[in-house]
Amino acid sequence: MSKRIHKIAAIGGDGIGIEVVDACLEVLDALAERDGGFAFDVESFDWGTDRFKRTGAFMPEDGAEQLRAFDAILFGAVGAPDVADHLTLWGLRLAICQPLDQYANVRPTRVLPGIQSPLRGVNGDELDWVIVRENSEGEYAGQGGRSHPGLPLEVATDVSIFTRAGIERIMRFAFRLAQSRPRKLLTVVTKSNAQRHGMVLWDQIAAEVAAEFPDVTWDKMLVDAMTVRMVMDPASLDTIVATNLHADILSDLAAALSGSIGVAPTANLNPERETPSMFEPIHGSAFDITGKGVANPIATFWTAAMMLDHLNEKPAADRLMQAVEAVTANTDLHTPDLGGKATTRMVTDAVIDHLRGRNS
Numbered sequence: 001m002s003k004r005i006h007k008i009a010a011i012g013g014d015g016i017g018i019e020v021v022d023a024c025l026e027v028l029d030a031l032a033e034r035d036g037g038f039a040f041d042v043e044s045f046d047w048g049t050d051r052f053k054r055t056g057a058f059m060p061e062d063g064a065e066q067l068r069a070f071d072a073i074l075f076g077a078v079g080a081p082d083v084a085d086h087l088t089l090w091g092l093r094l095a096i097c098q099p100l101d102q103y104a105n106v107r108p109t110r111v112l113p114g115i116q117s118p119l120r121g122v123n124g125d126e127l128d129w130v131i132v133r134e135n136s137e138g139e140y141a142g143q144g145g146r147s148h149p150g151l152p153l154e155v156a157t158d159v160s161i162f163t164r165a166g167i168e169r170i171m172r173f174a175f176r177l178a179q180s181r182p183r184k185l186l187t188v189v190t191k192s193n194a195q196r197h198g199m200v201l202w203d204q205i206a207a208e209v210a211a212e213f214p215d216v217t218w219d220k221m222l223v224d225a226m227t228v229r230m231v232m233d234p235a236s237l238d239t240i241v242a243t244n245l246h247a248d249i250l251s252d253l254a255a256a257l258s259g260s261i262g263v264a265p266t267a268n269l270n271p272e273r274e275t276p277s278m279f280e281p282i283h284g285s286a287f288d289i290t291g292k293g294v295a296n297p298i299a300t301f302w303t304a305a306m307m308l309d310h311l312n313e314k315p316a317a318d319r320l321m322q323a324v325e326a327v328t329a330n331t332d333l334h335t336p337d338l339g340g341k342a343t344t345r346m347v348t349d350a351v352i353d354h355l356r357g358r359n360s
């Protein structure tokens, strides 16, 4: 019987991004070997800040086009202390997400076994969320500009764009996701008290789409009040949908509440599968720990499980998450971000051992 082949583009990027993607490719190999029904055909790309410094571009001009040939993209992190963050973000991550129309950014947050949330007494039963971030427009639509540089009348604008089509598709995605989870609960984050055009359209369309999902219970929260609720009453939340900017901020808070940014994964999905989706850890390139061998690879392993799910390899995705949870449950295998002494190598080997059945 021929194996199912999944073509993966691996972009480590910068700093620890390269380290965690390398670790993840080892884990994926072990997983494919164990399963036997599928294999990965991986091509690695050296896109990132070094390339930018050498050539003036983070990736080739037709980079996003090249990626269309793949089934999925595994991404590390991009960013360096000596290059402005907005250049990096627009030069690589957004330069991939936007042309490939990966409009749904999905960020699961859960307190994994063995990991301590900074919230007292909170574990995976109380904190188990999925944040859906609108990933194609809103505050990061790229509209705006600067005029009269250096003069007293210098002006800069960033214009938020909210379209009916853009809001409808992300709301439908979020309601569908909420419907697929046991609690069938969705919180729509907004700021329509202060932003009285785009955010009011956002609320209005949320209510319209809600009518298509009578079995989903939903509510609406102002983004400022949402930060309080996430900290004070985490168990009252399940699926959350928010704009590009709001979800960007809330998901960093969520990652911190789950114990470490080193365990938080994300997926940039094109739910219709017209283009490849991209899977990455939430964390950045973390130059303070680059080269020390202590980057926590768990976020990248978790995002690989999301990638397997997206590639319709659900049993392999579940097996990988079981291995990840068995490893986090052992505090001897915690990296320094979780208060432990383990290395990237130790965590990776432990996950691989578990997958091979040597540790289960």
Ligand code: ATP
Residues within 6 Å of the ligand: 016, 077, 078, 079, 085, 261, 262, 263, 282, 283, 284, 285, 286, 287, 288, 289, 294, 295, 296, 297, 299, 335, 337
């Ligand atoms: P950005 O590229 O978004 O500017 P950054 O590289 O400055 O981010 P963050 O990802 O915000 O850093 O992480 C903040 C700090 O958390 C890092 O400097 C690092 O010390 C720690 N950290 C982040 N990710 C990990 C990880 N996977 N393992 C261990 N520590 C991590």
